[in-house]
Structures are given as structure tokens and as C-alpha cells.
Amino acid sequence: MILLAAPGLDPAVKILVETLTSAPADLSFETDAGFWQLLSGSSSSLPQALERPFEVKVAAHQMGSDVYFEGGVIGSLSLECARCLARYGHVLDEPFRLVLEPAGDRVPPDPEAATALARDGICLGDELETGWYRGNEIDLSNSVLEVVALALPVKPLCSEECRGLCPHCGVDLNDRPCKCSTLKSDSPFAALAKLRDGFDEDSPGGS
Ligand SMILES: [Zn+2]
Ligand SMILES: [Zn+2]
Structure with missing residues (x-):
């Protein structure tokens, strides 16, 4: 060497x-x-x-x-x-x-x-x-x-599983979930979150 x-x-x-x-x-x-x-x-x-x-x-x-x-x-x-x-x-x-x-x-x-x-x-x-x-x-x-x-990655990711920021309230979803994103997004995570929350927001059609 x-x-x-x-x-x-x-x-x-x-x-x-x-x-x-x-x-x-x-x-x-x-x-x-x-x-x-x-x-x-x-x-x-x-x-x-x-x-x-x-x-x-x-x-x-x-x-x-x-x-x-x-x-x-x-x-x-x-x-x-x-x-x-x-x-x-x-x-x-x-x-x-x-x-x-x-x-x-x-x-x-x-x-x-x-x-x-x-x-x-x-x-x-x-x-x-x-x-x-x-x-x-x-x-x-x-x-x-x-x-x-x-x-160099075209789209750098801190981790493949990074959840990113909520587009509505800006919360770092890696730290904690937020309700706005779960209600307005049509992602599978949002659907799961809705089930988990038991539809307690009570907004027909979502908005
Ligand atoms: Zn990240
Ligand atoms: Zn949010």
C-alpha cells in the first residue's frame, strides 16, 4: 500500500x-x-x-x-x-x-x-x-x-422511507403525523389514518 x-x-x-x-x-x-x-x-x-x-x-x-x-x-x-x-x-x-x-x-x-x-x-x-x-x-x-x-442521485432522499413534509401544514411527517394531510391526501397512509381516527372529523366527502 x-x-x-x-x-x-x-x-x-x-x-x-x-x-x-x-x-x-x-x-x-x-x-x-x-x-x-x-x-x-x-x-x-x-x-x-x-x-x-x-x-x-x-x-x-x-x-x-x-x-x-x-x-x-x-x-x-x-x-x-x-x-x-x-x-x-x-x-x-x-x-x-x-x-x-x-x-x-x-x-x-x-x-x-x-x-x-x-x-x-x-x-x-x-x-x-x-x-x-x-x-x-x-x-x-x-x-x-x-x-x-x-x-449523484437525481432525487436525494435521507432514507427510502422518508415521509417528507406535510404539503398543508409543513409538519415533518417523520417526527409526527398531522391531521390535515391524512384528511386531504388520497394516499394509502391517509386511508389508514382515517380508519384509525374512526372518521371522527365527520366531513362528508372530505372537502
Ligand atoms: Zn427526508
Ligand atoms: Zn399537515
């Missing part, structure tokens, strides 16, 4: 090609909040707040001139639940794999990929699992960003 720390203002999950052999090496990178802020700063759609900074684990090896990475991004983002609006720690444990071949003299047709190849020593194809590398140093930082961005 080789531990390469990425210090606060120098985000880096960097792998030196010359250290790779045909036997997979287990690499582990501890990043910090500063790493994520720098990385995600350019994107307004990515959450900035972390509960736990990302750890990147990579098994890396080389076969011929191709390099193989297989690993995972582990950490926890601070997200807002779409139902109850409470902030919660959204744990990510996302696997990834990359197979890279030397770029040689080739130039990627996509300008963004060309920039990435020059800056990070790596650019990926459309399917995101294969790509090219150039030089001796491969910076996986932006690949980490990509992995996290793809793993």
Missing part, C-alpha cells in the same frame, strides 16, 4: 506510469475538503459540502504499454433530502475502471479531451472506461469528479 496524500490546495490523485508493473499495485489516496472544493468549484450543479472527504482506492497495473485502473471512490456528500428538506450525509461508494493506451502522437478530436490529455495526462472516450494517456504522470482527479457526478 502506497499512501499519497493530496494536500489541501494541490488536488492530486496522481499515478506514475513508470512505477506500474504487470502485478496490480494497491494505491490509496486520501483527499480533503479543499481538494473537493477546488475540483467541484467550476460546476454549479455539484454539491460543495462534504460529510466525509473522498478516499480513492485504485488497483493499478500495466500490460504491455496499456495501463489498467480498477478502484472505487468512497466518501460522503452533504445533501438536502428532496422530501423533508433535512441535510443528511449521502454515502458514496462508487466503483470505476479505466483502460488506457498511450496516445502517442494522436490528438483527440474533441477539444476538451485534448485539453485534458495535455493537463492531466489522460483523456477518456465516450464510453468513459477507455481512453488515452500521455507522459509519465496520470492525474485521476477529474475522473474522480466524473465518477461522483454520475453517482
